[in-house]
Amino acid sequence: xxxxxxxxxxxxxxxxxxxxxxxxxxxxxxxxxxxxxxxxxxxxxxxxxxxxxxxxxxxxxxxxxxxxxxxxxxxxxxxxxxxxxxxxxxxxxxxxxxxxxxxxxxxxxxxxxxxxxxxxxxxxxxxxxxxxxxxxxxxxxxxxxxxxxxxxxxxxxxxxxxxxxxxxxxxxxxxxxxxxxxxxxxxxxxxxxxxxxxxxxxxxxxxxxxxxxxxxxxxxxxxxxxxxxxxxxxxxxxxxxxxxxxxxxxxxxxxxxxxxxxxxxxxxxxxxxxxxxxxxxxxxxxxxxxxxxxxxxxxxxxxxxxxxxxxxxxxxxxxxxxxxxxxxxxxxxxxxxxxxxxxxxxxxxxxxxxxxxxxxxxxxxxxxxxxxxxxxxxxxxxxxxxxxxxxxxxxxxxxxxxxxxxxxxxxxxxxxxxxxxxxxxxxxxxxxxxxxxxxxxxxxxxxxxxxxxxxxxxxxx
Amino acid sequence: xxxxxxxxxxxxxxxxxxxxxxxxxxxxxxxxxxxxxxxxxxxxxxxxxxxxxxxxxxxxxxxxxxxxxxxxxxxxxxxxxxxxxxxxxxxxxxxxxxxxxxxxxxxxxxxxxxxxxxxxxxxxxxxxxxxxxxxxxxxxxxxxxxxxxxxxxxxxxxxxxxxxxxxxxxxxxxxxxxxxxxxxxxxxxxxxxxxxxxxxxxxxxxxxxxxxxxxxxxxxxxxxxx
Numbered sequence: 108x109x110x111x112x113x114x115x116x117x118x119x120x121x122x123x124x125x126x127x128x129x130x131x132x133x134x135x136x137x138x139x140x141x142x143x144x145x146x147x148x149x150x151x152x153x154x155x156x157x158x159x160x161x162x163x164x165x166x167x168x169x170x171x172x173x174x175x176x177x178x179x180x181x182x183x184x185x186x187x188x189x190x191x192x193x194x195x196x197x198x199x200x201x202x203x204x205x206x207x208x209x210x211x212x213x214x215x216x217x218x219x220x221x222x223x224x225x226x227x228x229x230x231x232x233x234x235x236x237x238x239x240x241x242x243x244x245x246x247x248x249x250x251x252x253x254x255x256x257x258x259x260x261x262x263x264x265x266x267x268x269x270x271x272x273x274x275x276x277x278x279x280x281x282x283x284x285x286x287x288x289x290x291x292x293x294x295x296x297x298x299x300x301x302x303x304x305x306x307x308x309x310x311x312x313x314x315x316x317x318x319x320x321x322x323x324x325x326x327x328x329x330x331x332x333x334x335x336x337x338x339x340x341x342x343x344x345x346x347x348x349x350x351x352x353x354x355x356x357x358x359x360x361x362x363x364x365x366x367x368x369x370x371x372x373x374x375x376x377x378x379x380x381x382x383x384x385x386x387x388x389x390x391x392x393x394x395x396x397x398x399x400x401x402x403x404x405x406x407x408x409x410x411x412x413x414x415x416x417x418x419x420x421x422x423x424x425x426x427x428x429x430x431x432x433x434x435x436x437x438x439x440x441x442x443x444x445x446x447x448x449x450x451x452x453x454x455x456x457x458x459x460x461x462x463x464x465x466x467x468x469x470x471x472x473x474x475x476x477x478x479x480x481x482x483x484x485x486x487x488x489x490x491x492x493x494x495x496x497x498x499x500x501x502x503x504x505x506x507x508x509x510x511x512x513x514x515x516x517x518x519x520x521x522x523x524x525x526x527x528x529x530x531x532x533x534x535x536x537x538x539x540x541x542x543x544x545x546x547x548x549x550x551x552x553x554x555x556x557x558x559x560x561x562x563x564x565x566x567x568x
Numbered sequence: 569x570x571x572x573x574x575x576x577x578x579x580x581x582x583x584x585x586x587x588x589x590x591x592x593x594x595x596x597x598x599x600x601x602x603x604x605x606x607x608x609x610x611x612x613x614x615x616x617x618x619x620x621x622x623x624x625x626x627x628x629x630x631x632x633x634x635x636x637x638x639x640x641x642x643x644x645x646x647x648x649x650x651x652x653x654x655x656x657x658x659x660x661x662x663x664x665x666x667x668x669x670x671x672x673x674x675x676x677x678x679x680x681x682x683x684x685x686x687x688x689x690x691x692x693x694x695x696x697x698x699x700x701x702x703x704x705x706x707x708x709x710x711x712x713x714x715x716x717x718x719x720x721x722x723x724x725x726x727x728x729x730x731x732x733x734x735x736x737x738x739x740x741x742x743x744x745x746x747x748x749x750x751x752x753x754x755x756x757x758x759x760x761x762x763x764x765x766x767x768x769x770x771x772x773x774x775x776x777x778x779x780x781x782x783x784x785x786x787x788x789x790x791x792x793x794x
Contacts, residue, residue: 332700
């Protein structure tokens, strides 16, 4: 399909247009694709947000996960018939949690597990406090004041007065609404805390403040084993997931992939090595450029660094400048600062790539890795955060710990296409088995069932 | 092998084959290990569900890998502790040789104990990353497939999920308490296909993906039908 069909017509606003840049003069080669200018505007098709596509239905996933898996979901849901669920978080748009709930809630409801999604309200002071909480739970320096505690509790209490909890299961996402659990005794619901953030080294005082609330829940869910805390309640592991039917991940016509490559000056006749990520030092884009330069001494390839964050984040702009300086005048380094709605274009670039890199120095889970694996791409990734859950070294991808290691793997994978193909195929299967939204729907259904009283089968069942 | 069975008329089974499947939820356990000594302690103390998760169940989660993946303890010994000898020894443990978790646990403990006796300095060396023990909460479910003929069995085998193959072919030992699997048991007891049952039992799950296992079972049953 064409990306054009989903786009809202609009003018090109040159004053704030994201740009595609390379720091290079036109290539000196006599043959090959047209020379890229040192800086040029993105094609007009990506300058305005597209109309959101319709939400997929369960049956739309049948061709991906198979009838047997759809049947399993329906069976698990049938046991829950009549039970209702409420999901509560702190934002309706933007951010991974809202994006995930936008897909999860309709699928659960379609499975006749009516699921209501409510968003808590709060003033700027509340969100300033919870933003600081978020950073402190990730380990940032923070002094928990009495005032911050009062603001947190006051807004949770205000929301409690406004909200009703008539459902059988209540799922609270992240710390912002965590204190809503104070009303648990007045309800008959099972309460679950879904923590999407890394609690492996939280600010101690803040964690001691939050811990009594968390211990009131019937269960907690974390995105990684290492994020969990010692708690007296059962803790479950739900990996983050991708939607294979989203704009970022759905299958694309080759003609569209070709158009995107043409628009961005990417030559599909030569190997393409890509990293998709914000221009953020923790993603080490400069390290990727260095690895590419080391590898380029041995193998021909282009490097595409596609991301965003340079226009709305001052640090992102600095990092983008550092990347351009590191790229120097190499015409084969293509740096794309894309607006956030360019999911289809990112998808096309990933699909056109020969290899995908995610050389993060620190990472939560790394959904860009999941996206690359899903597209069957041989993937080179930093062995940090949740990446080793996805990239099993030499089986579903390769893990690296340095620029030199990354360079070697680029050389190796480009010169051993059979091995590259094998890990790419296994990587896709790994995502299919463990990291798709349908697997997450199944996890939710299993957990709801267990909390509703369905006893897990003994091992020898 | 199946040649003799190909010449016999097929028996009508008294009982159909009930294809079930199982799904699991991962619970994060209390035990974690940052060294091999801690791994040994946790192996002795963790619940049966944890041993099950990191051996039987992990095979299902990684069913698409043909080589190099056996169980989580072996994988961690190599990737986080850089102990290839221990990793090879742990990887050589075939879960299908055990009909009870207790026996499997004892074998894992024995291997780590022996290794640490021979390599005492390895016991306290910090791993690159900790091993977090998890446990599987299991839910067994029926499927629509209840064949009572051999062609029906073959047709169903091709349509069920690989989770169902894992349930009947690998996990079945813990249920049957014998060195067999649900497919072989049904083919032998209900259809009188002893040679086919033995041939299926001999399929190597460590050099095949679960799809490969499905295809091999299909070939063996198909030979009888042909």
